[in-house]
Amino acid sequence: MRTLGGRYELEQRVGVGGMSEVWRAHDLVLDRTVAVKLISPGQEGEDTSVERIRAEARSAARLVHPNVASVHDFGTSIAADGGEVPYIVMELAEGETLAAHLRDGALDWRIATRVCAEVSAALAAAHAHGIVHRDVKPANVILTPAGVKVLDFGIATPAGAPDHTPEGMVVGTPAYLAPEQIDRQPATPAADMYALGVLLYYCLTGRLPYTAGSATQLLGARRRQPPRPLPEIDGLPPEIADLCRRCLAEDPAVRPTSLMAALLLAEVVDARVYVPMLAAMPRPRSAPVSPWTDRAAAEATEAMAVPAAEGARS
Structure with a gap:
């Protein structure tokens, strides 16, 4: 060994x-x-x-x-x-990747919202330290009994740093790259927010906001057409659809910050997430069950009340 x-x-x-x-x-x-x-x-x-x-x-x-x-x-x-x-x-984060959960199709919108709220909270912590992840995708999100873990800051970079990868290569997964990343511009927190928009779209619909059969076709299609709008989803609050649309904006200045997204998404499902500005929030009760098992939506929402802040203080 x-x-x-x-x-x-x-x-x-x-x-x-x-x-x-x-x-x-x-x-x-x-x-x-x-x-x-x-x-x-x-x-x-x-x-x-x-x-x-x-x-x-x-x-x-x-x-x-x-x-x-x-x-x-x-x-x-x-x-x-x-x-x-x-x-x-x-x-070592124990659990299944979000990619594995999505093989069975879209998540209930409340679970999708909670997942993306915690991913946003992780990004808010990184962005507060001047770090851009650059590869937010389902395979880099683990769903554990206590909540989300974002993996692989191995290609993370300081915000605004130039791209030193060889000519013809891009860092990240094509479906989740912001338009400016495809053009090899310096990575900023807004690029992570574009990836979050793709992640949220995928969680809600079970598919990407683009149509392509290969990575090459995908990059070409993305240069020619904007992402598809979200379809109608029963019960989905309009502010979630609006957040997804703004995350997928071509102009980085239109995209919300990770902190704003974390707070908005958490509020919709009445959950709490641990973000830098809320580190001193009161310690709420924890739920005794995993939030990622299949159960009725109402039960899932209650289970998802396991706060990230709880783990931060234990």
């Missing part, structure tokens, strides 16, 4: 991406289960240097929030060719 840094014993590979793989591991020093993200070494000239990954890990480690999967450590291991392979040690 492979051990990194004499401390992290890799047990099972749980995910593979374009430039990384994630392992369930055991921290031998603190005797706890963690997630270890191994970053694949890039080609000469690509922006995958050890120092860049170290800087990203440090940025992500500043985020202490109940809806953010915490970063615990950073290190390097030696590859077969003698090169350095950076790795990031993170909190």
